[in-house]
Amino acid sequence: MNTAYLELSWPSLAAAAALILINGAISIALRLGLEGKLAIAALRTIVQLLLIGQILEWVFAVDRWYIVLAILALMTLIAGRAAAGRGDISYHGMRLDAMLSVFASSWLITALGLFAVIHIDPWYRPQFAIPILGIILGNTLTSVSLGLERITEELLVRRAQVETLLSLGASRWEAFRLPAQQAVKAGMMPVINALTVVGLVSLPGTMTGQVLAGHAPEQAIRYQIVIMFLIAAASGLGTVSAVLLVYRRIFSREHCFLYRRLEERNAGN
Amino acid sequence: MGEPWEMPRLLSLTARAPGFKSRRSTNDRCQMSVAMLSVTNIERRDPVSGAVLLHPTSLHLRAREHAVVMGPSGSGKSVLLRSLALLDAIDGGELRFLGEPVAASGVPAYRCRVAYIAQQPGLFAGTVEDNLRLPFTLHQHRQRRYDPNAVVPLIEATGRPASFLTKAAHDLSGGEAELLNLLRVLQLEPSILLLDEPTSALDAAATAMVESLVSRWAERKPAERATLWVTHDPAQARRVGNRFFRMEGGRLEELAGPPPASQANVREIAP
Numbered sequence: 427m428n429t430a431y432l433e434l435s436w437p438s439l440a441a442a443a444a445l446i447l448i449n450g451a452i453s454i455a456l457r458l459g460l461e462g463k464l465a466i467a468a469l470r471t472i473v474q475l476l477l478i479g480q481i482l483e484w485v486f487a488v489d490r491w492y493i494v495l496a497i498l499a500l501m502t503l504i505a506g507r508a509a510a511g512r513g514d515i516s517y518h519g520m521r522l523d524a525m526l527s528v529f530a531s532s533w534l535i536t537a538l539g540l541f542a543v544i545h546i547d548p549w550y551r552p553q554f555a556i557p558i559l560g561i562i563l564g565n566t567l568t569s570v571s572l573g574l575e576r577i578t579e580e581l582l583v584r585r586a587q588v589e590t591l592l593s594l595g596a597s598r599w600e601a602f603r604l605p606a607q608q609a610v611k612a613g614m615m616p617v618i619n620a621l622t623v624v625g626l627v628s629l630p631g632t633m634t635g636q637v638l639a640g641h642a643p644e645q646a647i648r649y650q651i652v653i654m655f656l657i658a659a660a661s662g663l664g665t666v667s668a669v670l671l672v673y674r675r676i677f678s679r680e681h682c683f684l685y686r687r688l689e690e691r692n693a694g695n
Numbered sequence: 696m697g698e699p700w701e702m703p704r705l706l707s708l709t710a711r712a713p714g715f716k717s718r719r720s721t722n723d724r725c726q727m728s729v730a731m732l733s734v735t736n737i738e739r740r741d742p743v744s745g746a747v748l749l750h751p752t753s754l755h756l757r758a759r760e761h762a763v764v765m766g767p768s769g770s771g772k773s774v775l776l777r778s779l780a781l782l783d784a785i786d787g788g789e790l791r792f793l794g795e796p797v798a799a800s801g802v803p804a805y806r807c808r809v810a811y812i813a814q815q816p817g818l819f820a821g822t823v824e825d826n827l828r829l830p831f832t833l834h835q836h837r838q839r840r841y842d843p844n845a846v847v848p849l850i851e852a853t854g855r856p857a858s859f860l861t862k863a864a865h866d867l868s869g870g871e872a873e874l875l876n877l878l879r880v881l882q883l884e885p886s887i888l889l890l891d892e893p894t895s896a897l898d899a900a901a902t903a904m905v906e907s908l909v910s911r912w913a914e915r916k917p918a919e920r921a922t923l924w925v926t927h928d929p930a931q932a933r934r935v936g937n938r939f940f941r942m943e944g945g946r947l948e949e950l951a952g953p954p955p956a957s958q959a960n961v962r963e964i965a966p
Contacts, residue, residue: 590816593812597803682782
């Protein structure tokens with residue numbers, strides 16, 4: 427078996443990057459007007475990845491726990507900000523809630539994975555901590571933002587139902603239950619889909635990467651299975667905590683539904 | 696002003712309910728001790744702009760009283776009703792039910808006794824009967840069971856067959872939706888109904904049906920029931936009320952008598 431790793435040269439990279447011209451041609455032929463955006467996006471891909479490559483090499487080389495932690499914190503901050511950016515409805519404190527949900531669930535589950543399953547040593551080993559937290563953050567942020575988008579929308583759309591329940595003597599929790607169920611379902615759906623088709627439709631990144639790097643597929647698959655369950659747990663936890671934080675903001679102790687705190691965001695990007 | 700006004704048709708049905716402290720003796724003017732629902736200087740402000748929605752308002756609602764609140768749209772009628780139902784937190788003043796303030800944890804139980812009927816009924820997927828069963832899934836009503844025998848006579852009294860129960864909630868007309876909304880509340884036997892223009896979108900027949908359902912409920916235990924109606928219709932006010940109020944710019948004022956039948960002094964009529 428030949429497990430030699432094939433190095434990529436700069437000219438081959440350039441050849442691959444030239445494929446963006448296909449998208450450019452489509453945009454011009456159909457008059458989509460996306461050429462500018464495409465060019466910027468392509469450039470960003472190259473620059474961001476080259477940059478992160480440099481940074482990672484440096485982080486691996488200096489191998490200090492505080493630098494690793496700082497990188498992890500920065501990644502979490504960016505993911506948390508992105509999680510609150512979706513949806514047409516927002517409320518005061520949404521960004522903080524998104525950040526908290528993404529942070530708490532991702533770090534908890536990543537710690538579980540690194541220390542209880544993979545047993546890394548030293549505890550901050552960047553080759554593991556950074557990519558694994560990265561994968562988990564990416565998925566958790568999707569779930570948290572879907573969950574937040576759905577719960578705020580459900581609460582406004584179902585306002586009459588929520589208030590009817592409260593008028594009939596429901597506690598704030600009983601009035602919140604139905605919208606919450608819908609939102610948690612929505613947040614967990616991408617993960618359930620991923621768990622269902624993994625290996626059949628998609629060969630996920632971790633596994634692909636390891637196989638490309640010459641590892642035995644059997645070990646690569648073990649890692650992938652671990653990652654999938656870490657993602658599932660973190661996404662579920664993140665969604666539930668985001669929905670619970672919304673509950674705390676939108677229902678008062680006196681069982682009032684503070685729907686006025688939900689505001690339509692200005693349309694447009 | 697504020698002098699209780701008995702509805703003669705209710706007198707013969709008077710009965711003292713066990714443990715019902717607020718039973719009023721004739722001409723008792725000490726309102727705090729006799730009112731079922733009593734608010735003193737409650738006020739509401741817009742949480743964002745700080746604008747006053749309801750100026751300090753006092754209102755003492757006794758058993759057998761059927762108060763009607765009229766006034767232009769946006770004058771604060773709904774604000775008052777929602778405050779009385781504790782659906783919106785009040786910004787000042789005091790609310791007492793049967794002489795007791797309501798603690799935060801007691802709000803769901805309070806809302807079972809003082810029931811708010813919104814203009815837009817919140818219906819849930821499923822049949823009429825599913826909607827009627829819904830309250831019994833709540834913690835507050837866990838001791839009780841849905842009883843079709845209590846509901847079917849009420850439905851038949853409105854001229855509808857018992858098969859109304861199996862109709863899909865989303866296929867109901869406006870009048871039927873309001874009927875369902877009302878039945879869902881009345882089967883829980885509340886003490887006070889806060890009706891927020893329940894008939895403003897209904898035709899005359901459906902309006903009569905709603906009024907008769909409410910008056911039957913009131914007559915079943917007149918000594919422990921009261922209503923507060925918001926309406927735009929002076930004729931309806933005369934039919935359902937025995938105390939009359941006008942709300943304007945967030946200020947509530949009690950009127951000496953019912954509004955004249957003409958709508959001349961009503962600035963705005965429901966659409």
